Amino acid sequence: xxxxxxxxxxxxxxxxxxxxxKKALNDLTTGQVLRVTSTDSGSIKDxxxxxxxxxxxxxxxxxxxxxxxxxxxxx
Amino acid sequence: xxxxxxxxxxxxxxxxxxxxxLILASTAAALGFEVQVFCTFYGLSLLRKDxxxxxISPLANPAMPMPVPMPVLVQALxxxxxxATMMMKNKMKAKGVASLExxxxxxxxxxxxxxxxxxxxxxxxxxxxxxxxxxxFGGATTFLDFAGSADIQLYI
Numbered sequence: 001x002x003x004x005x006x007x008x009x010x011x012x013x014x015x016x017x018x019x020x021x022k023k024a025l026n027d028l029t030t031g032q033v034l035r036v037t038s039t040d041s042g043s044i045k046d047x048x049x050x051x052x053x054x055x056x057x058x059x060x061x062x063x064x065x066x067x068x069x070x071x072x073x074x075x
Numbered sequence: 076x077x078x079x080x081x082x083x084x085x086x087x088x089x090x091x092x093x094x095x096x097l098i099l100a101s102t103a104a105a106l107g108f109e110v111q112v113f114c115t116f117y118g119l120s121l122l123r124k125d126x127x128x129x130x131i132s133p134l135a136n137p138a139m140p141m142p143v144p145m146p147v148l149v150q151a152l153x154x155x156x157x158x159a160t161m162m163m164k165n166k167m168k169a170k171g172v173a174s175l176e177x178x179x180x181x182x183x184x185x186x187x188x189x190x191x192x193x194x195x196x197x198x199x200x201x202x203x204x205x206x207x208x209x210x211x212f213g214g215a216t217t218f219l220d221f222a223g224s225a226d227i228q229l230y231i
Contacts, residue, residue, distance in 0.1 A: 013171040015102040022105035
């Protein structure tokens with residue numbers, strides 16, 4: 001999947017992946033896609049909740065080689 | 076649409092208790108909430124310029140995981156608190172947990188409003204210069220004015 005910005009949040013623990021995601025989205029415009037890679041297993045649920053609360057769409061959530069990869073579309 | 080609001084009261088000044096208000100405040104702000112944190116009694120330590128005085132003690136905390144079993148009287152020896160604090164901070168760093176300084180600056184950057192309880196500032200003879208810039212000073216009414224219309228109110 002194509003994306004416009006890439007955020008490497010590996011090694012960071014709660015709540016940093018979410019806060020960095022929010023900051024990274026600030027640099028995008030509506031409809032652009034952010035890829036986030038995280039090693040925090042809590043971020044699976046947290047990213048869903050973040051999308052629900054903020055209205056940014058979680059396009060996909062996958063596990064790839066020990067990390068979690070999320071695609072978020074900016075509202 | 077009006078943003079959601081969260082009102083916190085932070086009353087504790089140990090390392091473990093300093094985290095929950097700062098984590099919740101920074102995260103809620105990232106979700107677009109308007110956040111106020113009312114710091115009273117030992118919670119004022121969250122607002123001091125220097126956060127290095129915030130420590131954790133194994134004493135009176137039987138749930139604290141210890142690398143080796145340690146009798147309570149040993150935990151009370153001089154230097155044990157500093158050692159426990161250092162160990163906890165090292166562990167947090169290794170696990171990618173943000174420092175208190177980092178979380179606090181994320182809060183400030185996201186316009187979380189911190190209010191120092193004027194009564195306890197006076198009680199402990201603190202000076203405004205002991206605290207970081209950009210905070211407000213107020214009392215219970217100031218907190219309730221905001222908390223009364225908040226979606227979440229927590230006492231920590």
